[in-house]
Amino acid sequence: MVKLIAKLSPWLAPIPSAYFVARSSMAHLNVPLVLAIIIGVVLELLGIATVHTALSLYRWNIKPAVDKEKGGWERAPLKLSIATCAVYFVAVLFLSVVLETVPQLAPIAPTIFPVVAVVGAVTLAIVYQHDERVARYGRKDANTSGIKGVYNAWMVRTMQRINGNGAKAIPAPAKPKTQDAKPDAPVMHPVCQECGEVVASGNMGSHRRWHCTGNGANGKETEHAETHTAQAH
Secondary structure (H helix, E strand, O other): OHHHHHHHHHHHOHHHHHHHHHHHHHHHOOOOHHHHHHHHHHHHHHHHHHHHHHHHHHHHHOOOOOOOOOOOOOOOOHHHHHHHHHHHHHHHHHHHHHHHHOHHHHHHHHHHHHHHHHHHHHHHHHHHHHHHHHHHHHHHHHHOOHHHHHHHHHHHHHHHHHHHHHOOOOOOOOOOOOOOOOOOOOOOOOEOOOOOOEOOOOOHHHHHHHHHOOOOOOOHHHHHHHHHHHHHO
């Protein structure tokens, strides 16, 4: 429960300040209720953004790797971010306190809003540039520090232990035959056109002489004998 209150209360804290800014805007600047609520909400949201950005830049600049003199990581523009926080603080004090105390300053009060708009634009630029800075330098630092760094180190040691104990040599796969390699030519055996028998290569002459002697029906033994004789030669 305490953790829930600690997380919720910072978001509720700007509500009273937004109320007094809205009331002062309605009373001294003669703005409608809707616009007064918008002014109060925008100022408080801008305050949250500027303070959060300044603290983020401060945490970045105190890293040991951020050392401008030694050519280390790029430093964040912390002073500019603190200046945006100061402008927000002055704007809120002017609308909620000074304007209530000195109502004669009401004619010049609207000049605060363009300044607040510029502060918002500068804060957006700072946040965008810092995101790029973290992506450029901070990824390695984030992977080697904190809980994530401990987990990554444990994973590295575990994988090294597995690879060291149970690793087996894997033979390199055989190179596939190239498309230019010609396939082996099939062995062709001639077929006799008269009897349809397959004749061994080089024996077609004797087989035809066998047909010419009139032994095509009953002289297979003679043909086979001639075939063996031709093969022996």
